[in-house]
Amino acid sequence: MTIARANMSTIAEDLYVWLPPKRGWGLANCGLLASPRTAAWIDTPYDPSLAGEFLTESRKRLGDGVSVDRVIVTHANGDHLWGAGVLPDAEVISTREALEHIHYEPTPKQQHALVAGSDPASPLGWYLARHFGLFDWSDTEPVQPTLMFQGELELRVGDHPVHVIGLPPAHTGGDLIVHLPRQKAVFSGDVIFSSTAAFPGDHPVHWAGPLQNVIDACARVLETGAEIVIPGHGPVLDRGGVRAHIAHLEHVRQRAHALHAAGVPALEAARRVIAERRHPELGLPERLVITIGSEYRHLDGTEQAGVLEVMSQVASVAWELEQSMIPGRRTRAGGGEPLPA
Numbered sequence: 001m002t003i004a005r006a007n008m009s010t011i012a013e014d015l016y017v018w019l020p021p022k023r024g025w026g027l028a029n030c031g032l033l034a035s036p037r038t039a040a041w042i043d044t045p046y047d048p049s050l051a052g053e054f055l056t057e058s059r060k061r062l063g064d065g066v067s068v069d070r071v072i073v074t075h076a077n078g079d080h081l082w083g084a085g086v087l088p089d090a091e092v093i094s095t096r097e098a099l100e101h102i103h104y105e106p107t108p109k110q111q112h113a114l115v116a117g118s119d120p121a122s123p124l125g126w127y128l129a130r131h132f133g134l135f136d137w138s139d140t141e142p143v144q145p146t147l148m149f150q151g152e153l154e155l156r157v158g159d160h161p162v163h164v165i166g167l168p169p170a171h172t173g174g175d176l177i178v179h180l181p182r183q184k185a186v187f188s189g190d191v192i193f194s195s196t197a198a199f200p201g202d203h204p205v206h207w208a209g210p211l212q213n214v215i216d217a218c219a220r221v222l223e224t225g226a227e228i229v230i231p232g233h234g235p236v237l238d239r240g241g242v243r244a245h246i247a248h249l250e251h252v253r254q255r256a257h258a259l260h261a262a263g264v265p266a267l268e269a270a271r272r273v274i275a276e277r278r279h280p281e282l283g284l285p286e287r288l289v290i291t292i293g294s295e296y297r298h299l300d301g302t303e304q305a306g307v308l309e310v311m312s313q314v315a316s317v318a319w320e321l322e323q324s325m326i327p328g329r330r331t332r333a334g335g336g337e338p339l340p341a
């Protein structure tokens with residue numbers, strides 16, 4: 001995949017973050033914790049090409065003979081996991097619950113075939129090509145965690161303590177956060193999608209929920225006392241940034257509950273919240289379909305739909321939004337244009 005080169009920067013003692021230069025599906029932040037004897041990644045890029053780029057940058061920051069021996073995976077979305085193949089000897093650490101999400105998502109090769117094989121004239125094919133078409137998983141094997149835990153895990157990377165904290169279902173089932181007390185830093189994974197004026201981000205997307213668990217996970221990040229928070233996507237935050245994100249999530253939760261109480265179906269509720277345009281600076285508003293759909297599932301006690309069905313709805317709403325931006329067309333706010341068959 002070709003994106004502008006990611007930015008690798010030092011944020012604390014022996015701690016580096018690799019920040020993709022733009023927002024969008026699949027462009028996740030990754031961390032490198034170094035020591036004189038060993039090193040660890042927190043999350044991997046989405047495909048082997050990006051992971052190779054991160055590995056090259058990592059090696060420049062490690063002493064001779066020091067390798068990345070561990071990958072701590074904040075959750076099992078491919079954009080945090082599927083690059084681990086570039087480190088075939090590394091221990092891959094996840095929660096036990098993350099396995100379930102690995103089985104919910106397509107394998108890398110299945111996803112590659114789906115993106116390449118979908119009809120680009122359909123909303124789903126158009127959406128997949130647009131947002132996932134630049135990645136290459138044609139030769140990517142699934143990644144299996146080699147160390148799974150429940151609850152919490154204490155590790156050391158050289159002299160650096162690493163506190164790995166499993167969470168109740170939030171962004172996915174099986175999320176964890178990584179607290180580095182010496183660096184006063186936390187990698188939150190996708191319980192936080194950040195945005196600042198200088199680097200606007202995307203709408204959060206939450207597959208598991210309920211949103212109260214995501215809010216509680218953000219509070220757990222603050223409870224560690226960390227002053228540097230590296231979200232799964234978007235710029236690095238301070239504590240105030242985390243509190244602002246909690247307020248954002250609380251608003252989405254409140255709107256979902258109000259619309260549910262008013263008897264509005266989930267998909268229509270997502271359309272309405274999108275049309276309210278409370279955060280016009282954020283990309284991918286169609287992801288509210290997933291987040292609000294997850295919240296409704298908890299309110300209704302229903303099962304999660306398959307990932308393809310969910311993404312088809314997301315693509316349809318994105319298509320509606322795209323059509324509504326074509327000048328001269330009569331549209332109603334937030335979409336509602338008829339879709340192609």
Ligand SMILES: [Zn+2]
Pocket residue numbers: 026028077079080190232233
């Ligand atoms: Zn992600």
